Amino acid sequence: MSESIYGTEEHQIFRDSFRKFVAREITPHVAEWEEQRGVPRSVWLKMGEQGFLCPWLPEEYGGLGLGFEYSVIINEELLRGNAFGVEVPLHSDVATPYIYSFASPEMKEKWLPKCTTGEVITAIGLTEPNAGSDLAAIRTRAVKDGDSYVINGQKTFITNGYFADLIVLAVKTDPSAGHRGISLILVDKDAPGFHRGRKLEKMGYHMQDTAELFFEDCRVPAGNLLGEEGAGFKYMMQKLQQERLEVCIKCQGLAEEALKEALNYAKTREAFGKTIGNFQFSAFRLADMATEVELGRTYLNSLIKAHIAGENIVQRVSMGKYWLGEMVNRIAYQAVQLHGGYGYMEEYRVCKIYRDVRCLSIFAGTSEIMKLIISRSLGLNP
Numbered sequence: 001m002s003e004s005i006y007g008t009e010e011h012q013i014f015r016d017s018f019r020k021f022v023a024r025e026i027t028p029h030v031a032e033w034e035e036q037r038g039v040p041r042s043v044w045l046k047m048g049e050q051g052f053l054c055p056w057l058p059e060e061y062g063g064l065g066l067g068f069e070y071s072v073i074i075n076e077e078l079l080r081g082n083a084f085g086v087e088v089p090l091h092s093d094v095a096t097p098y099i100y101s102f103a104s105p106e107m108k109e110k111w112l113p114k115c116t117t118g119e120v121i122t123a124i125g126l127t128e129p130n131a132g133s134d135l136a137a138i139r140t141r142a143v144k145d146g147d148s149y150v151i152n153g154q155k156t157f158i159t160n161g162y163f164a165d166l167i168v169l170a171v172k173t174d175p176s177a178g179h180r181g182i183s184l185i186l187v188d189k190d191a192p193g194f195h196r197g198r199k200l201e202k203m204g205y206h207m208q209d210t211a212e213l214f215f216e217d218c219r220v221p222a223g224n225l226l227g228e229e230g231a232g233f234k235y236m237m238q239k240l241q242q243e244r245l246e247v248c249i250k251c252q253g254l255a256e257e258a259l260k261e262a263l264n265y266a267k268t269r270e271a272f273g274k275t276i277g278n279f280q281f282s283a284f285r286l287a288d289m290a291t292e293v294e295l296g297r298t299y300l301n302s303l304i305k306a307h308i309a310g311e312n313i314v315q316r317v318s319m320g321k322y323w324l325g326e327m328v329n330r331i332a333y334q335a336v337q338l339h340g341g342y343g344y345m346e347e348y349r350v351c352k353i354y355r356d357v358r359c360l361s362i363f364a365g366t367s368e369i370m371k372l373i374i375s376r377s378l379g380l381n382p
């Protein structure tokens with residue numbers, strides 16, 4: 001861990017406090033919550049009481065006014081505590097920033113304090129059944145009707161979707177204008193015409209309440225518009241840097257955990273009279289894994305530093321999202337392989353890590369989309 005990023009006593013105190021919280025309030029319940037496909041609201045409220053939700057928000061909205069590095073610490077400690085599916089980072093560092101940056105003063109005062117207490121859980125509704133990476137192709141429509149917007153459409157794969165109280169929703173307000181016709185609107189869970197579909201059954205990430213959302217003549221106040229009408233795509237491009245960085249943190253953290261599991265197993269499991277880590281093939285495989293993980297940590301820390309400094313790192317974070325997303329899948333695969341048959345057993349932590357990491361090269365833009373962004377930044381037009 002880079003001292004230049006996490007080197008202060010305040011950082012360590014915060015990390016120790018949150019690590020104890022995770023060990024006490026979350027880790028013992030992971031298996032139960034994975035079966036339930038959701039995390040109880042009581043956990044969110046407890047996190048809010050301790051100041052672990054949206055710690056970057058100014059004090060006027062109930063936050064602690066802390067830097068992004070504290071959000072990084074929260075993300076990392078959740079991963080170390082087997083709490084990958086507790087999507088506080090999505091709430092705190094992806095969805096809520098849209099409200100803080102683009103909502104009206106009235107909307108900020110109404111919602112942001114509750115985002116810090118856990119009374120309100122947020123989600124962001126972008127993906128649709130026929131529009132994922134191609135955001136310009138979304139079909140959910142919002143039509144102005146007096147002092148309201150009437151929304152019709154559907155979203156899918158929505159993280160926090162089942163329990164969310166407030167959705168940052170991407171809609172088309174001008175279907176003829178392509179990406180320039182996209183707007184962002186806040187939808188309250190109690191808005192007439194809004195309802196949720198099923199919790200989606202996923203390969204991994206089981207504790208996370210991923211859901212379908214439906215809008216049938218859903219009516220919301222016109223004041224729920226975020227920023228300007230038609231500026232939604234621009235706003236999303238501004239925020240995607242942090243969203244993809246948040247996924248990079250998950251990739252690196254789970255790669256480190258997978259390597260840890262592989263090393264521990266290789267040093268204790270015996271075959272043919274010695275531990276398997278002392279066979280040259282296994283030792284070299286672990287050396288390769290450790291090298292990739294170390295390179296990933298170095299690059300990730302450089303991204304975090306640049307982001308905190310306010311630099312534009314769209315190209316670099318796209319590189320990180322692509323490489324780290326693929327790297328964590330390689331590391332998890334090798335970690336399971338080193339475990340042999342035990343790696344396929346649910347009772348072994350490496351099995352859970354393996355199925356959980358598969359989504360990370362898909363979230364927030366697939367590896368292929370990241371390559372497209374990188375190519376275009378190089379002056380190419382594939």
